[in-house]
Amino acid sequence: MAKITFITNDEETITLEGTSGSVMALAVDNGVPGIDGDCGGVCSCATCHVHVAPEDMEKTGSASEIETDMLELDDNADEYSRLCCQIEITDAIDGVVLKVAK
């Protein structure tokens, strides 16, 4: 079980609990604004962009090569950017804070 906190573009804080699947799927299932996941989670659309809180980067890990390349589509991407369809929910990411990208 992992608690994951999303901070939306309206500065709303949404904390959700998940046990498996991707962070994107959890966000979409719960209607987190700004996380669309149009491609269904195969790293093809870049519509699930989040900025991981710097202190949580160790838990989530950094973006893979294809993710980093896809993130270049978004001018707002930075070193804390991830496509959250590529973050698996496990106990290891309990407590992470993710800011939904603009």
Place this chain on the structure above:
Amino acid sequence: MSESTINNENCVVIGASHAGVNFAFALRREGWEGTITMIDVDPTLPYHRPPLSKAYLTSADSIEKNLLKSEESYVKENINLKLGVWVDAIDRENKKVVLADGTSLGYDKLVIATGARPIMPPIPGLDTANNLFPLRSAADVANIRNTVTANEGLRVVVIGGGYIGLETAASLKKLGADVTVLERESRILARVTAPEMSEFFQKFHADNGVAVLTEKNVVSIEYNGESNTVICSDETRYEADMVIVGVGIHVNKELAEKAGLTIENGILVNEKSQTSDENIYAIGDCTFHHNPHYNRHIRLESVQNAVDQAKIAAAAINGKDCAYDALPWFWSDQYDVKLQMVGLSQGYDEVLVRKEADKENCFSVWYFKGDTLLAVDAVNNAKSYVYGTKFIKGGEKLDKSKLSDPMAEFKPANLIAQ
């Protein structure tokens, strides 16, 4: 009550797939306070379609793992779903849709998101073949999976070497089936890619043990009570326990047509996704629309177009100033190959292939018309896909020799002509 409020009470959406569902949620997000009712003949909660021929087919996941939105999301946003319901007609005069059970549903705004259905070609024996399926719905996948599970060493013939046919072939091979793809044209993906891409995929399938045969025009199918024989015009015969038909789609335009809306190569819509009736919008695969990047009318079968038109229609209905201006993009996953495509290559007069020096099966195909970059197909190469997207949008003139030189540094600034 003023006229503008009268017009904002009931929104009905026909079709609950990518376009319809994204529209309904976008409409709420844009501030619509009236009712939203979405109707679909498919009884299953709306699901992602692209994975059906890819990861979902090879997984043991139930469709619940593949839903577009959770069931609670519809309740939360007050979106009423009428699933497993067939729409008989659109009555424009009385602004209502007539359902198959004889009841009707009034609308102030109607959205047609009816998509498309697989073509079942008039091949003799097709309707009596055993285990013959198209692949577009969750039910199709259930049928295919059941057949795979019930038969060890299943022999499969896939009719059609387009994306659906090739993805399904790759997935079924992964599940242990013996797969043959029969393509009518002289190369696979002939309608959508350059010969370089066709060659790559034909070889890649062969390397993975799938026979992809071209110039195979299927003329009949015989079923002898045990297995099917698929017979081609060159008199070759292929035994099959299961046959997959992936030869393209028919647009579901009949409702719109019967209602007298303007139809061309699909339901004609303007830049706001509005049909020839101002109270009726159409979105997704079923539309024929203008694309400003290529300055021509097109019909697209894609998630991108479904989602982008959904957002435009939702904004337009809520009175926002908006116009469709999306660059088309697509993807396909076969085996461990990720193909990403941006733009429309039709009309190209030059193709450049860029191979990455140090990586296997990592390259991109760049389609030009003169100096204008039209489209990019990227194989295991998201960088090319992303740069292609930026270059097509930005309209920069590119240095073609650097682009096709694997030793030239692959960075946007280095690829733009000086």
